[in-house]
Amino acid sequence: MTDLDRRRRGDDAIRTSERHLELIIDTIPALAWSARPDGSAEFLNQQYLDFIGLSADQAVDWNWMSAVHPDDLAGLAATWQRVLASEAPGEAEARLRRHDGDYRWFLLRANPRRDEKRNIVKWYAVNTDIDDRKRAEADLRQSYDSFAEAQRLGKTGSFIADIVADEHVWSDELYRICEFDPGTKITKNWARELIHPEDVASFEAGFAQSLGGADFDLTFRIVTRSGKVKHLHAVANLIGRVEGRPLFIGAIQDVTDSRIAEAALGKSERKFRLLVETIPALVWRSTPEGELDYLNQRAIDYLGHTTQSLSGGRWLELVHPDHRDSTLRRWLEAVTTGSHYEDVYKLRRADGEYRWIQSVGEPFHDVEGRIAHWYGLVIDIEDRKRAEIELRRAYDSFSDAQRLSKTGSFITDLRGDDHNWSEEAYRIFEFDPGTKVTVRRIRDAIHPDDLTAFDSVVARGMTGGNVTFAFRVVTARDSLKHVRGVAHVIEEVEGRPMFVGALQDVTESVVAEEAERTRIARELHDTLLQTVQGVSLYVGAALHEVTPDSPIRTRLERIIELMAQGIEESRNAIQGLRSSNSQTTDLVLALSRVHEELNAGSDIQFSVKVTGQQKRWPPQIQNEIYRIGREALVNAFCHSKAKQIEVELTYSESELSMRVRDNGCGIDPHVRESGRNGHWGLSGMRERAARINGQLRISSSATAGTEVQLSVPGALAG
Numbered sequence: 001m002t003d004l005d006r007r008r009r010g011d012d013a014i015r016t017s018e019r020h021l022e023l024i025i026d027t028i029p030a031l032a033w034s035a036r037p038d039g040s041a042e043f044l045n046q047q048y049l050d051f052i053g054l055s056a057d058q059a060v061d062w063n064w065m066s067a068v069h070p071d072d073l074a075g076l077a078a079t080w081q082r083v084l085a086s087e088a089p090g091e092a093e094a095r096l097r098r099h100d101g102d103y104r105w106f107l108l109r110a111n112p113r114r115d116e117k118r119n120i121v122k123w124y125a126v127n128t129d130i131d132d133r134k135r136a137e138a139d140l141r142q143s144y145d146s147f148a149e150a151q152r153l154g155k156t157g158s159f160i161a162d163i164v165a166d167e168h169v170w171s172d173e174l175y176r177i178c179e180f181d182p183g184t185k186i187t188k189n190w191a192r193e194l195i196h197p198e199d200v201a202s203f204e205a206g207f208a209q210s211l212g213g214a215d216f217d218l219t220f221r222i223v224t225r226s227g228k229v230k231h232l233h234a235v236a237n238l239i240g241r242v243e244g245r246p247l248f249i250g251a252i253q254d255v256t257d258s259r260i261a262e263a264a265l266g267k268s269e270r271k272f273r274l275l276v277e278t279i280p281a282l283v284w285r286s287t288p289e290g291e292l293d294y295l296n297q298r299a300i301d302y303l304g305h306t307t308q309s310l311s312g313g314r315w316l317e318l319v320h321p322d323h324r325d326s327t328l329r330r331w332l333e334a335v336t337t338g339s340h341y342e343d344v345y346k347l348r349r350a351d352g353e354y355r356w357i358q359s360v361g362e363p364f365h366d367v368e369g370r371i372a373h374w375y376g377l378v379i380d381i382e383d384r385k386r387a388e389i390e391l392r393r394a395y396d397s398f399s400d401a402q403r404l405s406k407t408g409s410f411i412t413d414l415r416g417d418d419h420n421w422s423e424e425a426y427r428i429f430e431f432d433p434g435t436k437v438t439v440r441r442i443r444d445a446i447h448p449d450d451l452t453a454f455d456s457v458v459a460r461g462m463t464g465g466n467v468t469f470a471f472r473v474v475t476a477r478d479s480l481k482h483v484r485g486v487a488h489v490i491e492e493v494e495g496r497p498m499f500v501g502a503l504q505d506v507t508e509s510v511v512a513e514e515a516e517r518t519r520i521a522r523e524l525h526d527t528l529l530q531t532v533q534g535v536s537l538y539v540g541a542a543l544h545e546v547t548p549d550s551p552i553r554t555r556l557e558r559i560i561e562l563m564a565q566g567i568e569e570s571r572n573a574i575q576g577l578r579s580s581n582s583q584t585t586d587l588v589l590a591l592s593r594v595h596e597e598l599n600a601g602s603d604i605q606f607s608v609k610v611t612g613q614q615k616r617w618p619p620q621i622q623n624e625i626y627r628i629g630r631e632a633l634v635n636a637f638c639h640s641k642a643k644q645i646e647v648e649l650t651y652s653e654s655e656l657s658m659r660v661r662d663n664g665c666g667i668d669p670h671v672r673e674s675g676r677n678g679h680w681g682l683s684g685m686r687e688r689a690a691r692i693n694g695q696l697r698i699s700s701s702a703t704a705g706t707e708v709q710l711s712v713p714g715a716l717a718g
Contacts, residue, residue: 031096031106031127033064037120039084047144048127053099069095069103076108087112087120093134094129102558104131152176155254161236163188164245165209177232177254179224196221196229210236216250229594231259252693257520282378284361288371290335299378305349320346322353331631338371339684344381355382399423406505414439414461415496428505456472456693456713462495464489468690482660483511536563588614591647594633604637605644611653621716624688627657629683630662632708640664642705656712663705672700690718 025032031048039063049059052067066074068637072094083090089111095103137517150156153345157174161167168186175182178194179565195203199220210216216236223229236250263614276283282299286292292315302328303318305308310318311474323345334341341361346354361376402408408425412418419437427435429445439458446454450471455470470484487501546553589612595606617625629647636645641665650657672682685708689696692712700706
């Protein structure tokens with residue numbers, strides 16, 4: 001064989017070997033590739049090209065990195081550059097895009113090839129699919145995180161312990177429970193130092209048994225480094241032996257909260273039992289079907305029966321025969337519907353006496369909404385029942401008294417327009433009992449001439465002031481009634497004044513008063529007035545016989561003037577008695593003349609002052625104002641020994657204020673409050689003020705004199 005033949009055969013063998021090598025490289029289950037010394041790819045095996053779906057021309061150089069996941073590209077490029085710079089083998093993890101668009105995790109490992117001078121001439125690398133492993137790691141991490149979270153939520157830590165070798169592996173939660181830094185070396189002596197001194201003996205006994213192979217199950221306390229006492233429940237099982245040494249796996253749970261809760265529950269249960277046994281009521285419990293299954297001791301003593309003796313429905317035998325059917329019907333209705341139970345009936349006590357009781361019950365539901373038990377109370381209301389009977393009798397008597405005196409009572413919230421009237425109040429207004437009462441409805445019944453006074457009373461009440469009132473009512477049957485009353489604030493509810501008051505039908509007394517006034521007017525006219533007129537004529541005749549220069553002539557002339565004035569006033573008074581409407585046309589002028597009428601001394605300073613625009617008042621109201629002012633002035637001029645007397649009239653939109661002041665000796669406090677025996681001046685002033693819904697105040701002292709102040713609502717002006 002010639003050298004040429006041998007060379008040809010050698011070349012064929014090399015080509016055959018290369019084809020075999022390429023076939024091996026293309027068929028191995030890995031992505032194989034090679035790169036130039038600068039890191040650019042010069043070859044990717046067929047597996048690699050098929051995976052990324054690129055041709056060799058599309059993948060060489062740096063184009064293969066187009067298949068790297070965008071989130072991994074920067075990190076992989078940086079790692080590859082560090083490997084190239086180190087000229088040492090290296091590896092990295094990244095996701096590569098498969099030809100179908102799905103990304104899978106790969107482990108990329110690269111080794112350098114060097115020539116005889118140790119220069120790198122090529123890099124060879126293999127990408128191994130680790131996607132399944134990465135997913136398993138993720139699942140494992142998720143499972144571990146879930147396990148750790150479950151331990152944290154359950155306050156349960158786990159451990160593996162080789163007691164003899166003193167080797168211990170703890171979970172993070174167990175470190176947290178014992179308040180050790182995670183990863184701290186654990187020894188059995190260190191762990192034992194945590195045991196509460198009172199629990200050391202029981203712990204050592206359990207520990208000794210576990211060394212013999214027995215399971216460990218114990219609840220004990222530890223005292224942490226911070227001084228906190230914790231209750232722990234530990235369980236451990238022998239899982240095998242290593243070179244004869246027992247190996248335990250177990251769990252420790254922090255049960256401090258449950259132990260505290262158990263202690264609190266026990267304390268609560270003791271308190272509850274104490275409460276149930278001492279509460280002044282009979283406590284009972286029944287099954288969801290209504291079967292009695294518990295009575296407290298007070299109920300047993302009261303009834304003279306135990307729970308057992310009254311089971312099976314025998315408790316009904318204690319119910320009064322007249323109430324038995326209705327009691328059973330109401331109880332069965334509550335049990336059937338699951339609704340609130342309440343009943344009042346007579347129940348036989350242990351001494352045989354039937355007494356009125358009130359029984360109430362509520363269903364207790366479990367977490368699924370089903371009735372677990374019925375709980376209830378029985379309260380002896382015999383005394384209350386008797387009190388109700390007496391109260392009913394008293395109410396009936398009160399109603400009779402109101403009916404006989406024609407006096408109704410009421411409780412009123414003016415701002416809320418809420419009114420509670422007695423039956424007699426309804427009867428006075430001739431409203432149907434129980435119907436809704438409003439301010440508008442009351443106003444509609446007021447006589448038109450009295451609406452101004454009514455509105456003034458309501459306005460005063462809205463401000464929270466006590467009121468008195470007198471007005472006429474026109475009923476639905478067109479009958480006219482005179483009504484008087486009073487209302488006082490008893491409390492405020494959310495800023496609203498609450499009134500309690502009374503109103504009386506005084507129609508009969510008003511009619512009788514009018515008749516009496518007419519009779520008195522007639523008597524005064526036929527007796528006193530005619531007598532004074534006769535005396536006036538007699539004095540006038542005597543005056544003609546007196547010479548012009550006689551010293552008594554002036555006195556007789558003054559007497560005749562006063563008698564003429566008295567006759568005029570008497571006529572006005574008589575007219576007022578007949579019509580209840582005396583005329584005092586100019587209030588200021590009328591009050592100014594009192595000084596002259598009384599012929600008061602010139603040493604008394606008298607003045608009348610007016611502030612604001614004068615208003616016209618209804619004649620009856622103006623006459624009452626004048627009479628109050630005149631009476632105050634008469635008292636000041638005749639009894640106070642004052643040197644200064646003044647009248648001040650102040651008109652405003654809201655009211656008229658009249659003040660009569662003097663600097664005299666004052667009024668005796670007893671007289672000011674109760675009046676002087678046989679005299680009616682002060683009491684008459686108060687009565688006149690009340691008739692016009694006015695407020696009268698009298699203040700007096702021996703050093704400051706007397707002040708009479710009258711306030712009349714401006715709404716009453718005409």
